[in-house]
Amino acid sequence: MTSFPRPAAVVGAGHYVPEKILSNADLEKIVDTSDEWIRTRTGIRFRRIAAENESTCDMAIHAARAALASAGISPADVDAVVFATGTPDYFNIPSCACLLQHALGIPHAYGYDLAAACSGFVYALDAGATAIAAGRADTVLVVGAEKLSAFTDYTDRNTCVLFGDGAGAVVLRASETPGVLSTVLGIDGDKSSLISLPGGGSRNPPSQRVLDERLCYWRMQGRELFKVAVHTLTQGAQDALAKADLSLDDIDVIIPHQANARIIEAVCDRLGGEKAREKLFLDLDVYGNTSAASIAIALSDAVSQGRIVPGSKVLLTAFGGGLTWGAAVLVWGGRA
């Protein structure tokens, strides 16, 4: 069953991560932390860090080209670009969607950036599938990309051990057969203080004060976020399954937002224990939390490793700052 009247097949995926690797041992030299603390509390061993002159869109260009190539689709066929990011190249003008459209040589498309923090990719997937269902587009390029390192305070051990950079993309295409089966989305601004980037917007415009008070970096209440994350990731997954009229038994691969291995472990306990764990795909140990890029990178990674093959049913579940959450069930339709 699909909740989209005109099906959107997921026909290609690609990802890109920057060359530079930041290990736990490297972080031990920067802040008061240890490889053991980071591994046992988060499951993260490495993250990729973009070069100084490498932007979010630069990374997305590589991921999008790979996704289009894997789908066998030319840029000329793309009707819409939905670009999820919380770390755009510029403060909204020009959008990353415009920069990407130009770089890829997409001749006729509409597009926009979408900010839903770590849930961004699921929001973008929903937007793409909805555009196809409504007949607005036949082919949509859906991107999640982040340069989180640009807004990470490398003097704050609470946050700097978690985040990495990278980009992922998928191609959605109007189809006779179902691709995106269901999506569920939600927000809760009541908990907006749990993770924020206070400076740089209209509340605290760029100024010397913003720099002096380090307002241009992420702030986070980790312990509270942890609890909310476990709840929303689990609820989202259950709701997306119910909306697609499926159970966990029908799912081949589960891709949660790659935030923290202990959060994901707790979600698996609630979703079905060992049965859920066996279906998990994780790459957070090598990439860390890449926010809107996290699920997009993992999806593409799972395809390239042969964990997802044509016909695989995949459950995605995400949560992020705002708060936001989103989950989806899809059938992979790309080439083997």
Ligand SMILES: CC(C)(COP(=O)(O)OP(=O)(O)OC[C@H]1O[C@@H](n2cnc3c(N)ncnc32)[C@H](O)[C@@H]1OP(=O)(O)O)[C@@H](O)C(=O)NCCC(=O)NCCS
């Ligand atoms: C951040 C997180 C890993 C911290 O793990 P935790 O088990 O909750 O740890 P706590 O916050 O209870 O902190 C325990 C202690 O470790 C310390 N600590 C924090 N970061 C540390 C680090 N990198 N190295 C060593 N010690 C650290 C804390 O200061 C605290 O010390 P104190 O007890 O003396 O105050 C965890 O809460 C988490 O992952 N939360 C969700 C974060 C997230 O996903 N954010 C992205 C949202 S999309």
